Amino acid sequence: MKHLHPPGPSLRFSVRGVQIHVNWSLPFLGAGIAYLPATHSAGSALANYLAAFLCLLLLVVLHEVGHALAAWACSMRVHAIVLSGYGGCCVADIPDRPLQAALFAAGGLLVQLLVA
Numbered sequence: 001m002k003h004l005h006p007p008g009p010s011l012r013f014s015v016r017g018v019q020i021h022v023n024w025s026l027p028f029l030g031a032g033i034a035y036l037p038a039t040h041s042a043g044s045a046l047a048n049y050l051a052a053f054l055c056l057l058l059l060v061v062l063h064e065v066g067h068a069l070a071a072w073a074c075s076m077r078v079h080a081i082v083l084s085g086y087g088g089c090c091v092a093d094i095p096d097r098p099l100q101a102a103l104f105a106a107g108g109l110l111v112q113l114l115v116a
Contacts, residue, residue, distance in 0.1 A: 018068065018078050025085030026057065062115060063108035064088040070107025074100040 011022040034052035060083060067090035068078045076093040090108075095101040 019080040021080060021082045021084075023082070023084035026060075026083050027053075027085075029056070029060070029085045029087070059112065059115070060088050062111050064090050066107040066109070066111030067104060068092070068107070070103045070110070074103055076100065076104065 009024050013020050031053060033056055034049050064081045064083065068081060071078050071090065071092040074095065076095060078090065078092045080091040082089040082091065092104065095104055
């Protein structure tokens with residue numbers, strides 16, 4: 001199976017048999033979105049920027065890990081997690097039942113709710 005990954009250079013590694021693709025464009029997602037809160041809040045603009053940048057990147061990673069955990073809970077095989085400037089994607093087996101599909105789809109949001 002050829003896994004989905006964005007074009008261009010990527011950092012590729014494997015965690016517990018799951019391929020992780022971190023595209024070069026991932027930092028630009030955080031850089032663009034973190035700029036406004038960092039410049040319009042009290043305190044050090046650089047510290048605020050770095051905090052917003054790292055929190056956003058961590059949130060994207062945790063969201064995709066949530067999809068992977070939901071897939072594993074439904075006995076689905078996770079093939080890859082792709083992280084890029086467009087967000088992320090968890091590539092897994094096709095769910096057999098509607099409940100599996102719903103849990104897999106909600107996995108990212110459920111992790112975000114736990115973090116909140």
